[in-house]
């Protein structure tokens with residue numbers, strides 16, 4: 001007696017597993033082909049010499065942010081967005097390594113910094129652990145490292161930890177805020193990356209300003225003055241040491257040195273410490 005067509009078509013659990021795995025294998029091959037093709041295009045870009053001599057490293061954080069934002073915007077389905085970002089971070093790290101790569105100096109003082117650097121810049125990037133943030137910055141100045149990953153400044157930090165107060169701009173500049181993507185908005189450990197040269201624009205950027213305050217009227221007054229000049233701060237830290245008052249402000253956009261809003265600020269001096277792609281937060 002011939003079985004009914006339905007039961008003949010229904011695969012047993014073993015068959016189903018084999019079938020799904022065969023489908024996964026075929027997709028892995030297709031993905032791998034595309035990843036290899038992508039690397040060939042990056043190799044052509046590198047061989048063209050078009051980027052030579054423009055920056056200390058092949059890293060273009062603004063371009064990377066644009067790539068990730070575009071993919072996050074079209075992403076759907078069950079794969080977590082974090083997994084998508086991690087995949088591409090490794091691809092981008094591989095592309096940078098193909099172009100000579102870069103060494104990253106990370107101070108041993110911040111426990112999360114090594115992890116943040118590894119997750120953002122991927123497995124191929126050599127990480128060099130150094131004693132302090134100051135040492136990490138001098139490693140970049142002296143060309144021993146092309147990038148320093150440093151703690152995001154905090155209100156009330158000790159003067160020796162406040163590396164941003166001593167950052168030698170415009171030679172060194174902040175070019176990235178890590179992590180670029182995090183599924184939650186609150187309680188995410190963060191870091192800043194510093195290099196020689198400036199970041200390329202990503203289309204949605206923020207600028208870090210160091211302000212020397214001659215007339216210290218407190219944080220609320222400074223925040224209001226920034227807002228009145230058209231630069232409402234997203235982050236504002238005050239650092240008072242030995243009669244000198246410095247402020248660190250993060251504002252929207254990628255500002256140029258001659259931005260008239262900087263000249264309008266009631267401060268003794270306003271300096272750009274760098275700019276970076278606005279990080280993406282939330283599922």
Ligand SMILES: O=C(O)C(=O)C[C@]1(C(=O)O)C=C[C@@H](O)C=C1
Nearest residue numbers: 058059060061063064092095096
């Ligand atoms: O667009 C570039 O400049 C590249 O080098 C390519 C690429 C990429 O793989 O897409 C690699 C590294 C850069 O940080 C940005 C992008």
